[in-house]
Amino acid sequence: MQLVPCPWCGPRDDAEFHYGAEAHVARPSVPADCSDAEWEAYLYLRRNTKGPFAERWNHAHGCRRWFNVIRDTYTHEVLASYKPGEAKPDIGETDRAQKDA
Amino acid sequence: MAASAGRLGPTTKQRYSIFALARNALGYHEGWQQAWRSPEPKKAYDVVIVGGGGHGLTTAYYLAKLHGVRNIAVLEKGWIGGGNTGRNTTIIRSGYLWDESIKLYEHALKLWEGMSQEINFNVMFSQRGVINLAHSEHEWREMRRRYEAIRLNGVDIELVLPDEIKRLVPIINIDPNIRYPVKGGILQKRGGTARHDAVAWGYARAADELGVDIIQNCEVTGFERAPAGHIVGVQTTRGFIAANKVGCVPAGHSGVLAEMAGFMLPIQARPLQALVSEPIKPCIDKVVMSNAVHMYISQSDKGELVLGAGTDSYNSYAQRGSPNHPEHLMAATVELYPITSRLRMLRQWGGIVDTCPDASPIISKTPIPGLYFNCGWGTGGFKATPGSGHVFADLIAHDRPNALAAPFSLDRFRTGYLVDEHGAAGVAH
Ligand SMILES: Cc1cc2nc3c(=O)[nH]c(=O)nc-3n(C[C@H](O)[C@H](O)[C@H](O)COP(=O)(O)OP(=O)(O)OC[C@H]3O[C@@H](n4cnc5c(N)ncnc54)[C@H](O)[C@@H]3O)c2cc1C
Ligand SMILES: [Zn+2]
Numbered sequence: 001m002q003l004v005p006c007p008w009c010g011p012r013d014d015a016e017f018h019y020g021a022e023a024h025v026a027r028p029s030v031p032a033d034c035s036d037a038e039w040e041a042y043l044y045l046r047r048n049t050k051g052p053f054a055e056r057w058n059h060a061h062g063c064r065r066w067f068n069v070i071r072d073t074y075t076h077e078v079l080a081s082y083k084p085g086e087a088k089p090d091i092g093e094t095d096r097a098q099k100d101a
Numbered sequence: 102m103a104a105s106a107g108r109l110g111p112t113t114k115q116r117y118s119i120f121a122l123a124r125n126a127l128g129y130h131e132g133w134q135q136a137w138r139s140p141e142p143k144k145a146y147d148v149v150i151v152g153g154g155g156h157g158l159t160t161a162y163y164l165a166k167l168h169g170v171r172n173i174a175v176l177e178k179g180w181i182g183g184g185n186t187g188r189n190t191t192i193i194r195s196g197y198l199w200d201e202s203i204k205l206y207e208h209a210l211k212l213w214e215g216m217s218q219e220i221n222f223n224v225m226f227s228q229r230g231v232i233n234l235a236h237s238e239h240e241w242r243e244m245r246r247r248y249e250a251i252r253l254n255g256v257d258i259e260l261v262l263p264d265e266i267k268r269l270v271p272i273i274n275i276d277p278n279i280r281y282p283v284k285g286g287i288l289q290k291r292g293g294t295a296r297h298d299a300v301a302w303g304y305a306r307a308a309d310e311l312g313v314d315i316i317q318n319c320e321v322t323g324f325e326r327a328p329a330g331h332i333v334g335v336q337t338t339r340g341f342i343a344a345n346k347v348g349c350v351p352a353g354h355s356g357v358l359a360e361m362a363g364f365m366l367p368i369q370a371r372p373l374q375a376l377v378s379e380p381i382k383p384c385i386d387k388v389v390m391s392n393a394v395h396m397y398i399s400q401s402d403k404g405e406l407v408l409g410a411g412t413d414s415y416n417s418y419a420q421r422g423s424p425n426h427p428e429h430l431m432a433a434t435v436e437l438y439p440i441t442s443r444l445r446m447l448r449q450w451g452g453i454v455d456t457c458p459d460a461s462p463i464i465s466k467t468p469i470p471g472l473y474f475n476c477g478w479g480t481g482g483f484k485a486t487p488g489s490g491h492v493f494a495d496l497i498a499h500d501r502p503n504a505l506a507a508p509f510s511l512d513r514f515r516t517g518y519l520v521d522e523h524g525a526a527g528v529a530h
Contacts, residue, residue: 001425019415019416041365044458048359073419
């Protein structure tokens with residue numbers, strides 16, 4: 001069982017949650033101007049990191065709120081949990097922007 | 102296709118047969134050859150295949166056999182077949198929904214039918230029949246549509262009603278008042294199971310005979326490119342290995358390898374679990390799948406019931422999975438097959454599957470010239486093993502996909518031409 005720390009409800013069994021995959025993927029600000037490649041990137045291309053990974057979770061069977069977690073996808077260790085809108089804690093996880101630079 | 106009598110590699114093998122078995126019994130079984138060599142990696146190859154699962158080994162085999170490529174290495178970070186090839190529940194069928202998929206999986210099924218003869222290795226392919234059950238009105242309606250789609254492709258499939266299902270599978274509970282009642286099903290009689298390890302070993306031996314170097318304990322850690330962009334080789338835990346072309350078949354680790362190569366795939370790594378029970382007397386001689394409740398069942402030759410569960414919802418590279426999935430699986434199993442209620446489970450394990458948004462594979466060129474990927478088979482690629490290797494070898498040899506592989510190119514996520522098989526894939530992703 002993976003314990004997922006909801007920032008509002010505390011650590012709960014993963015069965016209570018809905019998973020939202022990679023966090024911090026921004027919706028294109030002017031959708032009508034997007035190329036097919038930009039839509040592809042937004043809709044389908046997702047990081048699939050082995051190691052610390054910033055991801056979204058929704059506490060579907062609890063407070064029903066979305067939040068972000070940084071979790072090591074290899075060890076399942078949870079390194080951080082934070083509310084939407086809060087800055088991503090800097091704990092060595094490379095994000096998409098850094099990666100693409 | 103070239104004649105199957107292609108036993109012409111540098112390592113002439115003994116043929117496996119009943120006579121060879123008898124002859125070797127007289128020698129206390131000390132006279133068997135090793136099935137494949139374990140050579141040191143050469144400095145350079147024409148083609149390097151990354152990933153020694155069934156798909157990678159069949160790719161190497163067909164490259165050598167049908168395309169005359171003689172200088173090939175398969176690099177495997179662990180041991181061959183130690184990934185999903187050796188962890189799956191071995192269900193084989195070709196009854197998908199869309200023409201593109203039916204053609205691809207049926208191509209594979211036909212190759213399964215001649216496999217043991219072709220590679221002179223008994224893969225214990227058992228065409229015992231696969232039944233997919235519908236557990237609601239809506240699923241039953243969808244299933245009848247799929248039945249027509251399969252028939253239109255000229256592939257064998259039958260509709261079966263609950264009474265007929267009960268006759269074929271006496272241990273099933275067809276009471277209409279259970280939580281997920283059996284509404285009907287489709288039966289593919291040519292479907293069945295095979296011995297997964299034998300598939301890896303058989304193709305390793307056959308590829309080795311054609312001169313392919315199978316190099317285990319060799320992890321690819323990076324890709325090297327020429328200034329103009331073409332691939333020139335791979336960095337590995339055993340040093341740099343040059344290659345004109347590189348084919349990646351890494352299943353769960355597809356995302357990791359794509360990231361090394363500098364591009365992203367629409368793939369997520371998720372755990373998928375299975376269990377086997379203690380061995381019991383033969384009680385079910387079909388494979389029965391229930392997509393809606395994430396459970397499927399068959400009985401191994403040893404008598405164990407082989408049970409498959411659903412995928413975890415979250416990304417993971419830890420090959421185990423959450424306990425709530427086996428729990429759901431057992432609840433559904435006990436309701437549908439009440440004789441299992443006091444059966445003990447012997448083993449549980451997980452594999453990391455490469456799930457794709459449309460539940461279809463990616464067999465494709467990549468943004469990097471000379472680098473090819475075959476992945477995204479997710480929860481259901483064992484059944485495709487020989488067909489996947491066959492079309493991927495063709496893609497690598499000719500640098501263009503053939504008609505079977507073309508619909509599965511990466512650019513479908515840009516064009517929008519997805520091959521949505523969520524309904525027909527065995528396990529919902
Ligand atoms: C529990 C479970 C049940 C399943 N049941 C079925 C079923 O009933 N029917 C069905 O059709 N399919 C099933 N599947 C899916 C099926 O197992 C896979 O789709 C298929 O086996 C994939 O084969 P492969 O050769 O591509 O992958 P694998 O056998 O996983 O081979 C990939 C190999 O690549 C190696 N590798 C990865 N990274 C590197 C690297 N950097 N360097 C070198 N080597 C590397 C890995 O070690 C691995 O051996 C199931 C899967 C699981 C986990
Ligand atoms: Zn909560």
